[in-house]
Amino acid sequence: MIYGYIRVSSDKQTVENQRFEISRFCDSNGLTIDGWIEETISGTRNYDKRKLGDLLRNIKAGDAIICSELSRLGRSLYMVMEILALCMEKECRVWTIKDNFRLGDDIQSKVLAFAFGLSAEIERNLISQRTKEALARKKAEGVHLGRPKGALGKHTKLSDKEDVIRCLLDCGNTYAAIARALKVDRSTLVRFCDARGIKRPVNCSSIAI
Numbered sequence: 001m002i003y004g005y006i007r008v009s010s011d012k013q014t015v016e017n018q019r020f021e022i023s024r025f026c027d028s029n030g031l032t033i034d035g036w037i038e039e040t041i042s043g044t045r046n047y048d049k050r051k052l053g054d055l056l057r058n059i060k061a062g063d064a065i066i067c068s069e070l071s072r073l074g075r076s077l078y079m080v081m082e083i084l085a086l087c088m089e090k091e092c093r094v095w096t097i098k099d100n101f102r103l104g105d106d107i108q109s110k111v112l113a114f115a116f117g118l119s120a121e122i123e124r125n126l127i128s129q130r131t132k133e134a135l136a137r138k139k140a141e142g143v144h145l146g147r148p149k150g151a152l153g154k155h156t157k158l159s160d161k162e163d164v165i166r167c168l169l170d171c172g173n174t175y176a177a178i179a180r181a182l183k184v185d186r187s188t189l190v191r192f193c194d195a196r197g198i199k200r201p202v203n204c205s206s207i208a209i
Helices: 016-028 051-058 077-089 107-140 159-170 175-182 186-196
Strands: 002-008 035-040 064-067 093-096 101-103
Touching (some): 002 051, 035 051, 051 077, 107 159, 159 175, 159 186, 175 186
Parallel strands (some): 064 093
Antiparallel strands (some): 093 101
16 A cells, blocks of 8 residues: 655645645656545654554555655654654555655665654754844844735745844855745745845855755
């Protein structure tokens, strides 16, 4: 059996992008999804309290779970590692598309599972720390944080991250890098910045998120 696993964190997000990615991957590799598991829940919630937990309890040797990326399984290193360890114990496979990750029963898969999980954890911690430092620096410099007067007030999925975006742009990060960190398309970020009047300064160094 091959299962397609899709998780979004809120009702404002859509499952269709992930479903499309998985379906396209299967079409390209001659695979067929036997069952879809979709849920709207934070990845910080323990997998036992999610539909993913039911899947892992019932999955059998030789089965496969396909998802768009490892972060769909969980948002912490330890949770992802626990899930992958359980899959290895049950001799089922895990394939992710964006990460190009393949978990089998070989030692290389086990090493990759640790490396990917560790990298994801380090990246999230670095982004969080650099964002806090940038915000603190801007505040100390007396820079007003928040939407300028007269800017559009329509709420979007990036509205709560406006101050973060301004600081990261001020620190020299590209739209593409920030979009990857915030898990949105670059075009979505650019449209948001244009609507808010947020501009990337010229001749500034990057903090490399």
